[in-house]
Each structure stands twice: as structure tokens, then as C-alpha cells.
Amino acid sequence: MMNPIIQSLFDRKSCRIFKDKEISQEERKLILEACMQAPSAGNQQMYTIIDVQDQKVQETLSKTCDNQPFINQAKMILIFCADFQKWYDLFKYENCNPRKPGVGDLLLATTDATIAAQNAVVAAESLGIGSCYIGDILEQHDLHKELLNLSEYVVPVCMLVLGYPAEDHFKRQKPERCKLEDIVCVNQYHRKDKQELKNMFEHKDGNKTLNEWATAFCNRKYNSDFSKEMTNSVQKYIDQFKSEVD
Secondary structure, three states, rough: OOOOHHHHHHHHHOOEOOOOOOOOHHHHHHHHHOOOOOOOOHHHEEEEEEEEEEEEEEEEEHHHOOOOOOHOOOEEEEEEEEEOHHHHHHHHHOOEEEEEEHHHHHHHHHHHHHHHHHHHHHHHHHHOOEEEEEEHOOOOHHHHHOOOOOOOOOEEEEEEEOOOOOOOOOOOOOOOOHHHHHOOOOOOOOOOOOOHHHHHHHOOOOOOHHHEEEEEEHHHHHHHHHHHHHHHHHHHHHOOOHHOOO
């Protein structure tokens, strides 16, 4: 049985067309406070949220994040950073003799940041405010690190752009998801064979053959220049967390 929260999860889709309507300060604060209610590892809240309010920074992000003009039309931009810098600094200031942060700490902090971001999505949706995740914030390591003044153990995991949806947004059909049995494994992971994968993805090919669709998608996404750039940039972030654990 659907309740309002579950129904909103089914109805929600990424919003890239916004009304010229401001998000009130009360709504902004409520969304941010909802983020902080998210579960986190050991209640450490290993994330920092950058609330972008400078129009010049927003314009820059619309260009550096794969040249997407709609980013500059959003009324609220939040960047969720995996942040172990604050914990490492605390341990050092208090003479706790901490080891240097490693990739395990990065993974936990990344999870914390992403869960907080999804709380923002759900909270915004409940207020009638649309949102879209921007993964491209992980690209352009050197540029974004300087633009956002990121410390050594801080990684911009994801960015959210938010605003009231324009009417055209509601006309767009939500992309079809895979079937439940395609995503859920019971007890153990099951690696799908060729036929199972064909059955899983056949709803995506439209008027093309599965081979045509898969080839085009692979070239547009996986083998693309921006995907390679993201991999290179993420590797730089990971390298910052590489340390020998005693």
C-alpha cells in the first residue's frame, strides 16, 4: 500500500527545467536540516555540504560540469563532500596520534555524503522542489579543488541542483526502471549470463537492436572523454587517501 512518502519516491524524476521562482530561506534551511538527519557511520557525519550562493561560482560550475546550462538556472546548488579532514584535524589537535586517512575512510565518508544528499532530494520533493544529481563535480580535479578550496582529505562526491519544476518537466515521462528480479539477488550475488543481461536491458533499446543500443550507450557514456576524465580525477582524490595502515 502506497503512503505519501513512498509515492513521492515512485513519482520523482530528475528535474532540469526550472521556474524562475526562488526557494525561500525557510525551505533552504529545512532541506539542509533534513540532510543532517541522515544516518551516518558511527554518527560521525563524515561530510560537509557546500551551499553555493555566489552566482559566479554557479556559472563556473555550469561550464566545468560538462557544459550544462540548466545548472546556472537552478535556485539552489549543494555540493556534498566526503570529509575526513575535520576528524583528522581533531585527532591531531587533541594529540590522539592518528594514522593518516586511508581509502576505507574515504569510502565510509563517501557513503555518508551520498546518504545525506538523498535526504535532500526526498525533502525537496516533499516541498514541491525538483532536483538533479550532477556527477560531473568529480571531474576537473585541479579546477574544482581550487574553486571550492578543498582540503587534502575532502572529496566532492556529488552535486545537487534544485528549483521549482517548470511545466515541461511534468510532461517528460520518467525513464523505465529494470525489473525487481533484475536488481535483487537473494543471499548471494548472481552474475548474469548473456541471455539474462539481454532480458534485463531489452526495455532500453527502443527501435534499435540491443547491440546497437549497447554500442551507442557505451561510446556515449563509458568510453567517452568525460568518463575518462572523471576516472583520472577520482584517481587523484583516491591517491590523497592512500596511506600505509599500521
